[in-house]
Amino acid sequence: MDRMRHVAHAMAALALSSLPASGASASERSLGEWRNPSNSVHVRVEPCGRQQMCGVVIWASEKAKADSSRGGTDPLVGAQLFRDFIEEKPGVWRGRVFVPDIAKTFSGTVTVVDSETLRANGCLIGKIGCRSQIWTRLPR
Numbered sequence: 001m002d003r004m005r006h007v008a009h010a011m012a013a014l015a016l017s018s019l020p021a022s023g024a025s026a027s028e029r030s031l032g033e034w035r036n037p038s039n040s041v042h043v044r045v046e047p048c049g050r051q052q053m054c055g056v057v058i059w060a061s062e063k064a065k066a067d068s069s070r071g072g073t074d075p076l077v078g079a080q081l082f083r084d085f086i087e088e089k090p091g092v093w094r095g096r097v098f099v100p101d102i103a104k105t106f107s108g109t110v111t112v113v114d115s116e117t118l119r120a121n122g123c124l125i126g127k128i129g130c131r132s133q134i135w136t137r138l139p140r
Contacts, residue, residue, distance in 0.1 A: 032044070032045055032137060032138075033045075033058065033137070033138040034118070034135045034136065034137055034138060035135065035136055035138055036133065036135055037133050037134060037135065039061075040060065040061040040063060040064040041057060041059070041060050041061070041064050041076075042057070042058050042059040042060070042138060043055040043056065043057055043058065043081060043082070044056050044058045045082065048083075048084070049084065051086065051087075052084050052085060052086055052095075053082065053085040053093065053095070054080055054082050054083055054084070054085070055080070055081050055082030056078065056079070056080050056081070057076055057077050057078060057079050057081060058077065059077065060076045060077055064076060065077075067100075067101045068100035068101055070101070071099075071100050071101040071102050071103050072100075072103040073098075073100030073101075073103055076100055079098070079100055080098065081097060081098050081099075081100070082095060082096075082097060082098075083095060083096040083097070083098060083105070084096055085110070088109075091111055091112040092109060092110070092111050092112075093109065093110045093111075094107065094108070094109050095107070095108070095110075096108075097122060106122055106123070106124060107122075108120065108121060108122030108123075109121050109122075113134070115137070116136055116137045117134055117135065117136055117137070118134070118135050119132055119133070119134055119135075120132065120133050120135060
């Protein structure tokens with residue numbers, strides 16, 4: 001279950017790229033920093049490639065760092081967790097999520113709830129072990 005929590009955490013950060021912002025370009029709307037529900041990982045979402053979004057860990061708790069290290073990913077801070085997310089429809093993104101605790105990549109979706117929250121959904125394999133989490137934007 002802890003692994004699925006990390007999958008869902010990673011996916012959620014990418015949804016912010018579809019947040020509404022008056023006068024802002026798609027790139028500007030996609031920039032931002034988000035925290036997972038337990039506030040153990042902070043991710044900066046930024047453009048990567050053509051019309052894609054990626055997320056890089058900018059801060060992690062000691063426990064998250066230890067879990068990542070045990071899984072074979074060290075250091076956690078600086079790791080690209082969200083890869084090649086593409087907007088399927090307004091406010092819904094699909095891409096790949098790297099889970100450092102187990103050194104595996106999964107597919108998932110992220111949906112914008114509002115300007116300060118997003119919902120991440122992911123499954124380990126097919127529709128097994130699915131989880132959903134709400135992430136919140138870090139104060140600007």
